[in-house]
Amino acid sequence: MGARKMMALGLDIGGTAIKAMVVDVTGAIVGRASRETPASSGVEACLGAIEAAADAALEDAGLRRHHMVGAGVGVPGIVLSKTGIVRTVANLDGWSDVPLRQLLASRLGIPVLLANDANAAALGEARFGAGRGIGNLVLLTLGTGIGGGVIMNHQIVEGGNGLAGEIGHMRIEMTRPRPCGCGRFGCLEAYAGAKGLIKRAHEALADDWKRHSALHEVAEGRSIEAVDVFRLADDGDFLAIRLIDDTALALAAGIVNVMHLLDPDLVLLSGGMTAAGPEFLGKVCSFVRELALEPVAGTPIRYAALGADAGGIGAAALVLK
Amino acid sequence: MGARKMMALGLDIGGTAIKAMVVDVTGAIVGRASRETPASSGVEACLGAIEAAADAALEDAGLRRHHMVGAGVGVPGIVLSKTGIVRTVANLDGWSDVPLRQLLASRLGIPVLLANDANAAALGEARFGAGRGIGNLVLLTLGTGIGGGVIMNHQIVEGGNGLAGEIGHMRIEMTRPRPCGCGRFGCLEAYAGAKGLIKRAHEALADDWKRHSALHEVAEGRSIEAVDVFRLADDGDFLAIRLIDDTALALAAGIVNVMHLLDPDLVLLSGGMTAAGPEFLGKVCSFVRELALEPVAGTPIRYAALGADAGGIGAAALVLK
Numbered sequence: 001m002g003a004r005k006m007m008a009l010g011l012d013i014g015g016t017a018i019k020a021m022v023v024d025v026t027g028a029i030v031g032r033a034s035r036e037t038p039a040s041s042g043v044e045a046c047l048g049a050i051e052a053a054a055d056a057a058l059e060d061a062g063l064r065r066h067h068m069v070g071a072g073v074g075v076p077g078i079v080l081s082k083t084g085i086v087r088t089v090a091n092l093d094g095w096s097d098v099p100l101r102q103l104l105a106s107r108l109g110i111p112v113l114l115a116n117d118a119n120a121a122a123l124g125e126a127r128f129g130a131g132r133g134i135g136n137l138v139l140l141t142l143g144t145g146i147g148g149g150v151i152m153n154h155q156i157v158e159g160g161n162g163l164a165g166e167i168g169h170m171r172i173e174m175t176r177p178r179p180c181g182c183g184r185f186g187c188l189e190a191y192a193g194a195k196g197l198i199k200r201a202h203e204a205l206a207d208d209w210k211r212h213s214a215l216h217e218v219a220e221g222r223s224i225e226a227v228d229v230f231r232l233a234d235d236g237d238f239l240a241i242r243l244i245d246d247t248a249l250a251l252a253a254g255i256v257n258v259m260h261l262l263d264p265d266l267v268l269l270s271g272g273m274t275a276a277g278p279e280f281l282g283k284v285c286s287f288v289r290e291l292a293l294e295p296v297a298g299t300p301i302r303y304a305a306l307g308a309d310a311g312g313i314g315a316a317a318l319v320l321k
Numbered sequence: 322m323g324a325r326k327m328m329a330l331g332l333d334i335g336g337t338a339i340k341a342m343v344v345d346v347t348g349a350i351v352g353r354a355s356r357e358t359p360a361s362s363g364v365e366a367c368l369g370a371i372e373a374a375a376d377a378a379l380e381d382a383g384l385r386r387h388h389m390v391g392a393g394v395g396v397p398g399i400v401l402s403k404t405g406i407v408r409t410v411a412n413l414d415g416w417s418d419v420p421l422r423q424l425l426a427s428r429l430g431i432p433v434l435l436a437n438d439a440n441a442a443a444l445g446e447a448r449f450g451a452g453r454g455i456g457n458l459v460l461l462t463l464g465t466g467i468g469g470g471v472i473m474n475h476q477i478v479e480g481g482n483g484l485a486g487e488i489g490h491m492r493i494e495m496t497r498p499r500p501c502g503c504g505r506f507g508c509l510e511a512y513a514g515a516k517g518l519i520k521r522a523h524e525a526l527a528d529d530w531k532r533h534s535a536l537h538e539v540a541e542g543r544s545i546e547a548v549d550v551f552r553l554a555d556d557g558d559f560l561a562i563r564l565i566d567d568t569a570l571a572l573a574a575g576i577v578n579v580m581h582l583l584d585p586d587l588v589l590l591s592g593g594m595t596a597a598g599p600e601f602l603g604k605v606c607s608f609v610r611e612l613a614l615e616p617v618a619g620t621p622i623r624y625a626a627l628g629a630d631a632g633g634i635g636a637a638a639l640v641l642k
Contacts, residue, residue, distance in 0.1 A: 263480020
């Protein structure tokens with residue numbers, strides 16, 4: 001048998017699906033599969049689904065477990081990678097202080113390493129994506145909420161309690177702070193997350209009683225989505241433009257705070273809101289240049305490259321040293 | 322000759338004085354000296370003063386240059402330690418892209434390493450001070466303005482442009498941002514720095530036209546200082562208490578933002594405002610517990626231990642591996 005490329009399993013546990021992929025040392029996915037997440041059936045059922053997804057991905061690649069150097073797991077919760085323990089997962093029942101690394105290593109018979117899913121995505125982008133070769137970067141995931149991951153010296157910054165990278169809950173407003181989904185006030189997420197954008201859209205519509213904005217028509221037919229606001233802003237709708245500008249400004253303030261604290265070599269944006277395209281990114285960059293101290297004002301800010309695979313690829317990267 | 326303890330020179334360049342100290346591997350200062358900073362006389366004059374301070378500290382210790390493993394230098398500006406270049410120094414004339422490491426190594430005949438002064442202070446506290454043995458910590462220096470340093474994995478986080486640790490210029494207010502000394506708006510420093518506190522004190526006095534606060538009497542005799550506000554708050558002056566509470570809240574918001582991004586094992590506060598004592602620290606901690614996400618709410622926050630020597634000791638720590 002000739003030299004085989006080193007490969008690893010990347011397992012991305014989501015609230016609705018468990019994605020498994022076989023990833024080689026170049027970050028290429030050579031096999032993949034997914035299973036529904038048994039979110040309300042407890043840990044044991046999840047372990048079974050993870051194992052089934054892993055085996056299906058291996059079968060897709062024409063490989064076996066012993067061909068893998070290990071499995072990395074991205075978990076949508078608070079993870080302590082050193083001890084291999086998942087402290088909490090918001091959307092899965094029964095996940096409290098679960099020794100996932102050990103449980104899964106026993107089942108799979110290969111070494112297992114854990115990371116928070118957004119942190120894994122940041123590592124994936126740093127190793128194989130838009131940040132390839134860059135040792136110090138920060139990823140912001142812009143979805144319903146805002147998450148993130150910090151990579152320093154090519155490694156995930158996890159923090160002593162597994163909480164590092166919670167960029168969405170950076171406070172950017174004291175005087176009139178908006179409520180955030182976390183129960184706190186003034187968080188970046190409340191200003192720049194998709195849910196926050198929609199909430200602000202409804203408030204703006206209530207003020208636009210002369211019905212200048214075309215967003216009224218959208219709101220009457222169905223629920224407003226972030227994409228509607230972006231589309232109407234592209235069409236020149238004044239209210240939508242203001243909403244998007246406010247979003248970009250808040251996001252820029254958050255990014256600048258990260259730059260002033262860590263001065264990373266690259267900032268990446270991923271998640272659903274990046275579908276807004278280059279114009280939104282341009283607005284964010286323009287506000288960043290306005291708000292940042294001079295030495296960091298030119299720090300590159302880009303969209304991430306690996307899309308929804310970033311978490312799985314980054315999880316595999318945990319074991320692909 | 323028996324085994325001699327490893328020692329290093331720690332050089333702390335300030336706007337008014339250059340402090341030199343001989344530091345041993347336990348962080349103890351075994352000799353010290355200082356010279357006035359020739360702030361407006363250019364780089365060459367500064368190099369002479371640094372050399373003179375270094376030799377005087379060595380003489381104080383009864384040692385010679387060749388007894389030192391090297392010299393570390395804390396610089397009050399933007400430093401790129403890898404290239405050994407000082408990019409800019411706010412308070413010294415002529416300091417622009419100065420290859421200080423090389424210039425000083427030639428003069429002293431020993432290896433030289435550089436760091437920003439607040440970063441050096443953070444390293445000093447992490448190696449030998451209030452953070453002894455802790456690999457991940459953040460220091461905030463609370464003076465006229467607010468600076469800071471980030472230590473991850475026992476190392477200074479310098480950033481690609483040498484700007485990391487600029488915690489004072491974290492934006493915490495969007496709606497009604499106060500102007501900051503940096504020319505920007507809404508920076509933490511404008512809310513929680515001593516200068517910001519005094520500015521807010523004057524505004525509050527202007528509103529207190531019934532002259533309930535004893536701060537009016539202070540303001541008539543001389544300029545208000547931060548210590549006056551702290552003292553009157555201790556005496557129960559309602560206006561001073563409100564000013565201190567606002568300061569502690571803003572500081573807590575900044576600390577919480579750092580915790581959510583990096584989840585350090587320890588947060589240290591140093592600088593003139595820590596003279597306010599345990600009560601102010603208690604207020605800050607109490608606000609932090611209120612504002613922080615649960616997993617990090619208990620992160621210890623303490624006053625630093627090395628006082629004005631932190632920068633010099635930390636500079637020495639750069640070469641005392």
